[in-house]
Amino acid sequence: xxxxxxxxxxxxxxxxxxxxxYVAAGDFERTLMxxxxxxxxxxxxVVVDLGGVDYISSVGLRVLMIAxxxxxxxxxxxxxxxxxxxxxxxLAISRFNGVxxxxxxxxxxxxxxxxxxxxxxxxxx
Amino acid sequence: MKRVRFWGTRGSLPVSLTAPQLRERLVAALHAARGRALxxxxxxxxxxxxxxxxxxxxFGGHTSCVEIETGEQEYxxxxxxxGLRPFGQAAFAKHGPAAPQSYHVFVSHVHxxxxxxxxxxxxAYVPGNRIVVYGGHAALESALRRQMxxxxxxxxxxxxxxxxxxxxxxxxxxxxxxxMTVTALLQRHAGDSYGYRFEKNGRTVVxxxxxxxxxxxxxxxxxxxxxxxxxxxxVFDAMYSLADAISVKAxxxxxxxxxxxELCQLAGAAHLCLFHHExxxxxxxxxxxxxxxxxxxAITRTSRPLRVTAAYDGLDIAFPDQR
Numbered sequence: 001x002x003x004x005x006x007x008x009x010x011x012x013x014x015x016x017x018x019x020x021x022y023v024a025a026g027d028f029e030r031t032l033m034x035x036x037x038x039x040x041x042x043x044x045x046v047v048v049d050l051g052g053v054d055y056i057s058s059v060g061l062r063v064l065m066i067a068x069x070x071x072x073x074x075x076x077x078x079x080x081x082x083x084x085x086x087x088x089x090x091l092a093i094s095r096f097n098g099v100x101x102x103x104x105x106x107x108x109x110x111x112x113x114x115x116x117x118x119x120x121x122x123x124x125x
Numbered sequence: 126m127k128r129v130r131f132w133g134t135r136g137s138l139p140v141s142l143t144a145p146q147l148r149e150r151l152v153a154a155l156h157a158a159r160g161r162a163l164x165x166x167x168x169x170x171x172x173x174x175x176x177x178x179x180x181x182x183x184f185g186g187h188t189s190c191v192e193i194e195t196g197e198q199e200y201x202x203x204x205x206x207x208g209l210r211p212f213g214q215a216a217f218a219k220h221g222p223a224a225p226q227s228y229h230v231f232v233s234h235v236h237x238x239x240x241x242x243x244x245x246x247x248x249a250y251v252p253g254n255r256i257v258v259y260g261g262h263a264a265l266e267s268a269l270r271r272q273m274x275x276x277x278x279x280x281x282x283x284x285x286x287x288x289x290x291x292x293x294x295x296x297x298x299x300x301x302x303x304x305m306t307v308t309a310l311l312q313r314h315a316g317d318s319y320g321y322r323f324e325k326n327g328r329t330v331v332x333x334x335x336x337x338x339x340x341x342x343x344x345x346x347x348x349x350x351x352x353x354x355x356x357x358x359x360v361f362d363a364m365y366s367l368a369d370a371i372s373v374k375a376x377x378x379x380x381x382x383x384x385x386x387e388l389c390q391l392a393g394a395a396h397l398c399l400f401h402h403e404x405x406x407x408x409x410x411x412x413x414x415x416x417x418x419x420x421x422x423a424i425t426r427t428s429r430p431l432r433v434t435a436a437y438d439g440l441d442i443a444f445p446d447q448r
Contacts, residue, residue, distance in 0.1 A: 022346055022387070022391075023343075057387055058338075058371075058381070058383050058387055059340045059346070061367060061371075061383075062341070065368075065371055069372075086425070090383075090421065090425070093382075093383060093417045093418070093420065094366060094381070094383040095367065095368035095369065096367070096368050099372065
């Protein structure tokens with residue numbers, strides 16, 4: 001699994017790719033967690049772009065749960081975006097669609113969290 | 126290993142259909158019958174069999190009690206929930222008081238819903254019967270005795286006429302019982318619980334209920350994958366959704382349909398049976414849980430298909446005779 005991340009204004013966008021299965025979830029957690037503190041501290045939040053993820057396991061969903069709690073606990077927002085059909089169904093069946101904020105696109109997620117971050121994102125495209 | 130029969134499948138507390146719920150089903154069934162030619166018993170039977178389970182059936186019912194028919198004379202049971210009462214009635218009706226029987230009972234833990242059937246277990250009052258209770262808890266015998274002490278129950282444990290034996294099973298050790306090899310696994314639950322893996326002649330049944338999976342440690346996940354490895358049937362605690370199990374109901378000691386599918390897929394198990402249903406769930410909710418779980422299995426399948434069912438009181442899962 002490859003995981004990239006970048007800061008857009010006060011939002012961090014994290015983009016894992018591949019299968020977020022119970023083996024890869026450990027790498028995802030180790031990469032994601034250090035990014036949460038500065039992003040949450042800024043008062044804006046974190047967006048996880050799941051467009052490159054074709055499967056997410058329970059262990060991967062647990063990482064999203066932990067991240068959501070950590071970020072929300074700091075008064076910031078945590079969202080996922082660009083769900084592939086299988087991942088979207090997994091989130092619905094596991095009832096995670098009521099736990100994390102879900103957006104169709106990264107642009108829409110950024111717009112909801114930080115207009116400044118959204119503007120940078122659009123300018124880059 | 127011939128078959129597995131479910132006498133009690135509900136978690137935490139027995140439930141039953143109410144009169145209004147039954148009426149609602151009858152109305153739905155009669156609506157579905159409109160325009161049908163139901164002019165023979167066979168036609169009526171076929172029509173009823175074709176109705177949705179949530180209309181024509183019910184998930185029940187009694188708390189945990191599962192029978193494993195091993196092919197030997199002796200009975201093997203998992204847990205002593207309220208489903209033990211109808212099992213005991215059936216066994217007594219079959220054998221009567223004059224033909225002593227042996228009952229081997231594997232107790233997951235001694236929370237009330239898993240032992241409440243014992244005071245109503247008719248064979249326990251029959252002289253000559255032998256009841257061997259297996260478990261990992263040091264307090265196994267005292268817990269069974271205590272629930273029958275005043276003021277909780279009017280008949281003390283010592284009124285039982287059957288011969289009782291209590292056997293402590295160390296987890297991770299293979300024990301030979303009733304012609305099977307049985308291995309226990311320590312599970313995460315308030316006061317601990319134990320899962321059981323039963324093996325005989327190449328057939329494997331895993332009974333794992335009241336088991337919480339925090340998903341925080343890879344070695345814990347792997348221990349369950351190994352425990353489920355190539356099982357023909359896994360009876361699995363699917364009381365909550367995954368989201369509930371690891372958030373608002375974390376530390377409540379139960380698991381989810383989602384993680385049941387994953388563990389069985391990783392282990393190469395053949396059949397996942399959702400068990401220990403949430404008592405607040407209606408039949409429609411459990412039917413939807415099953416539908417969702419079937420879909421999850423289909424969209425995440427990477428190798429051979431995993432059969433998925435939802436347990437109900439009266440479910441009988443027979444194994445083919447080839448082994």
